[in-house]
Amino acid sequence: MGIAILQTRRLDPNSHEQLYYQLYDILFQEITGGSFSVGDLVPSETRLVEEFGISRETARKAMGMLVDDGLVERRRGVGSVVVATRPKTALNWTNSSLRLSDDPSIGVGKVEKRVLDAGVVLADPKASGALNLPLDTPLFRLDRVRCKGETPYYRETILLEANYVPGATERDFSNESLRAYYKNVLHVTWPRATQVMKSVGADEETARVLHVEKGFPLLEITRVSFDERGIPREFGVWRYRSNLYYLEMSLVK
Numbered sequence: 001m002g003i004a005i006l007q008t009r010r011l012d013p014n015s016h017e018q019l020y021y022q023l024y025d026i027l028f029q030e031i032t033g034g035s036f037s038v039g040d041l042v043p044s045e046t047r048l049v050e051e052f053g054i055s056r057e058t059a060r061k062a063m064g065m066l067v068d069d070g071l072v073e074r075r076r077g078v079g080s081v082v083v084a085t086r087p088k089t090a091l092n093w094t095n096s097s098l099r100l101s102d103d104p105s106i107g108v109g110k111v112e113k114r115v116l117d118a119g120v121v122l123a124d125p126k127a128s129g130a131l132n133l134p135l136d137t138p139l140f141r142l143d144r145v146r147c148k149g150e151t152p153y154y155r156e157t158i159l160l161e162a163n164y165v166p167g168a169t170e171r172d173f174s175n176e177s178l179r180a181y182y183k184n185v186l187h188v189t190w191p192r193a194t195q196v197m198k199s200v201g202a203d204e205e206t207a208r209v210l211h212v213e214k215g216f217p218l219l220e221i222t223r224v225s226f227d228e229r230g231i232p233r234e235f236g237v238w239r240y241r242s243n244l245y246y247l248e249m250s251l252v253k
Contacts, residue, residue, distance in 0.1 A: 011052050019054055020061040025180050027062060031071050031085055032177070033111040034148070042072055042080040065184070087179070115174045116143040116155075116209065120162050127159050130224050130235040138162040142173055145209050152210045154240040160233060190225035190234065197221050199242070206239055217242045 011022045030036055043051070045059040052059075063080055066072040069087040072080050123137040131139075142158040158178065160168075164186075171181065182188050201215040210216075218239045225234040 011054065019052075020058045020065075021180075021184060023048065023052060023054065023058065024062040024065045024184075025176055027066055028069070028071070028087075028177050028180050029175070031066070031082055032087070033113075034085070035111065036082045036085065038082055038085060040082045041078070042066070042082060044079055111146070111148045113144045113146050113174055115172075116145055118142050118173060119169055121159075123159075127235055131159070131161065131232045133161060140165050140168045142168075142178070144173065152241075153244045154238055155206055155209050156236060156238045159235045164233060188227060188233070191228055192230070193223050193225040195221055195223035197247075200239070202239070210239070210241055212241060219245055219247075 011019055011026075013019065015022065027042065031042075036042070042063070045056055045063060048054065048059040048062075049056055063072065063074075066080075067074065071082060071084050071087060073083045074080050119141060120138050121141045123131070123133055123135055123139050125135065127133075127139060128135045128137065131137075133139075138161075139159045140162045143155070144158075145152045145155045147153065162168075168181075173181075182190075198220055200218050200220045202210065202212055202218050204214050206218070207214040207216060210218075219242050221236075221238040221240075223234075223236050223238075224232050225236070227233050
């Protein structure tokens with residue numbers, strides 16, 4: 001059991017976001033992004049206070065949010081230990097998961113999401129049908145690629161009704177977790193989702209983004225997430241390099 005080293009970005013005291021939320025988001029991204037493993041110790045509140053120049057209360061509130069997410073557990077005499085790298089409220093497939101392989105071609109370096117594009121677009125027939133909205137409804141579109149070092153391994157495109165996520169175009173989702181934004185800023189969760197997985201060939205743009213040839217086989221997941229009232233809110237498409245991912249399933253008699 002070791003103490004993971006933070007690949008830290010700085011807190012911004014002039015931001016409209018509270019410091020505890022900024023710190024929480026940094027730690028959330030590090031844990032879910034692969035910088036921490038289960039069993040690692042999160043830096044202590046004392047170390048966080050010293051490293052970020054914050055109050056102990058700020059560090060305590062950020063750590064408490066990670067505990068609520070089921071990512072961290074406080075252990076007397078040990079410290080704060082990473083117990084999961086996926087939040088307990090995250091939607092997941094029943095008895096299955098998509099995992100990143102140990103292929104050495106994945107490379108080394110920091111795991112991060114890079115924003116390719118973020119802005120308002122008009123709903124096309126596919127998005128209109130998925131979100132049950134009229135054609136040409138303004139949507140917030142976020143297009144990102146996840147990388148480890150210089151190796152890209154999947155691309156995600158997220159669409160939500162623009163009126164549902166006011167101010168989203170002003171946020172930096174290369175650093176901020178979209179899920180944390182939903183939970184802690186919008187105060188919404190997705191209790192249900194439908195999704196389809198299939199094999200597709202990389203289109204020209206996705207091939208360029210993922211550093212593969214056009215037509216390269218990808219694992220594509222299309223998902224619609226619903227709020228507590230059963231209203232479709234998020235339409236997302238994830239395209240994974242098939243040479244870097246595999247599907248793992250648990251079979252129970």
